[in-house]
Amino acid sequence: MVGFPHWGVAEIAAHLARTESDVRDSLDELAELSMLYAHGDTVTPIALNPEASLAALLNQRESEIRAQQARLAMARREAAELVAVYAVQRGERGNLGLERLDNIASVRARLAELAERAQEELLSFMPGGAQSQEALDASRPLDERSLTAGVRIRTLYLDSVRNDRATTEYARWLAELGGEIRTIPSLPVRMLVVDRSVALLPVDTKDSKAGAIVVRAPGVLAALVHLFESTWSQARPLGGARVASSPDGLTPQEAELLKLLELGNTDEMAARKLGVSLRTVRRMMADIMGRLGARSRFEAGVLATRAGWI
DSSP states (O other): OOSSSSOOOOHHHHTTTTHHHHHHHHHHHHTTTTEEOOTTTSSSSSEEEEHHHHHHHHHHHHHHHHHHHHHHHHHHHHHHHHHHHHHHHHHHHHHHTEEOOOOOHHHHHHHHHOOOOSSSEEEEESSSSSOOHHHHHHHHHHHHHHHHOOOEEEEEEEEEGGHHHHHEEEEEEHTTTOOEEEESSOOSSSSEEEETTEEESSSTOOGGGGGGGEEEOOHHHHHHHHHHHHHHOOEEEESSOOOOTTSSSHHHHHHHHHHHHHTTTOHHHHHHHHHHHHHHHHHHHHHHHHHHTSSSSSHHHHHHHHTTTO
């Protein structure tokens, strides 16, 4: 209609190889979007400047997307809470081989016990970013004893620990003894699996003081081991050369940030899952928007999708 303003329904339908009914439906929709002027006295509708109407439409869509993201984030939180409650209740009833540990002292004691009794391997996820010096010092004698006994240790940290001196020094020490450490942009949950026969998981992923669940159910353990192996295969060794940005200019951490935001995570939630500060997340996002030439988060999402980044 912009290119051929004098065409009627019949000419447009012939040009597009569509039925006249299809064309009329499209004209009705454009009129509803205030992109056409159609009056009873007008033989042919007139195309209007789309700038104003499309801006309003995009603003409406952006508001709808924000509302959907908020509902999705709420649903995820409620689902996580339900899973935790379910696990606790089943554990208290002695079902599915679950056992509840109610405080940090009990968790640390059980960790030491499991590490002491390990015979073949220890698999662990360590989210939360850089580990405290206290946590590293507590792990050192347990890991040394296990490696000396011939137990294979494989640990996954977040990529953000590469900027932490204490954690990287610990990784080098562990590697010298035969341990293996890799990093990845994000991890699903803190986890320890011992000899593929028992696992330790947090009761609440947001509160380490809430205790842990000891899992011995074979089916659950098989799923956890599969999750570990799949994640391990995508990670890279700590201490190796830094991975360059992908051809599209994104680092693995930036790609994971876009993925987390696409799934409805807030900046705060993304920062926690990446193991970095809120300020770092906002700086990363501002840099991505600059590379895309985007003036808003919504526009960045559109341009990132077009670029194949998400």
